[in-house]
Amino acid sequence: MIIACPCGKKKFEVEASLIPNEGKLLQCGACSKKWFFKKEVKEEINQQVKTTEIIDKNLPDNTEKLITEAEKAINKTQKNSTKNKINILNFLVVLIITFVALVIILDTFKNSINLLIPGFDLILNNLYETLKDIISFIKDIFN
Numbered sequence: 001m002i003i004a005c006p007c008g009k010k011k012f013e014v015e016a017s018l019i020p021n022e023g024k025l026l027q028c029g030a031c032s033k034k035w036f037f038k039k040e041v042k043e044e045i046n047q048q049v050k051t052t053e054i055i056d057k058n059l060p061d062n063t064e065k066l067i068t069e070a071e072k073a074i075n076k077t078q079k080n081s082t083k084n085k086i087n088i089l090n091f092l093v094v095l096i097i098t099f100v101a102l103v104i105i106l107d108t109f110k111n112s113i114n115l116l117i118p119g120f121d122l123i124l125n126n127l128y129e130t131l132k133d134i135i136s137f138i139k140d141i142f143n
Contacts, residue, residue: 001039007031096134103127 001016005028016039023038106113106124114120
């Protein structure tokens with residue numbers, strides 16, 4: 001939008017979004033005169049309505065339906081790709097948590113299990129080492 005100083009010496013090009021609807025106090029860079037400027041909202045609305053009417057007249061009848069269908073298709077493909085990535089990550093996290101829970105439960109009952117399965121301590125130690133490997137793998141990913 002172009003704003004002219006009341007003195008008539010200078011015109012300024014100002015972005016319309018910088019001036020609120022309530023108006024704003026402005027100062028001329030050429031003559032240092034200050035004045036209160038309020039943009040005329042009615043003219044801008046009329047211009048927007050005319051532009052919209054022109055666009056609406058030139059568009060085919062089914063344009064809005066086509067646009068809506070295209071937006072739905074785009075949103076659907078974006079959701080599917082994001083959903084697949086999240087599902088794989090969720091599966092991996094659940095798998096790791098399940099393994100840790102299994103090791104904790106076996107450790108809790110290791111004495112009882114050792115009576116039934118001799119040499120169970122070796123299996124449990126291998127599970128501890130696997131757990132350490134998983135932890136170091138996770139640390140490497142984040143570093």
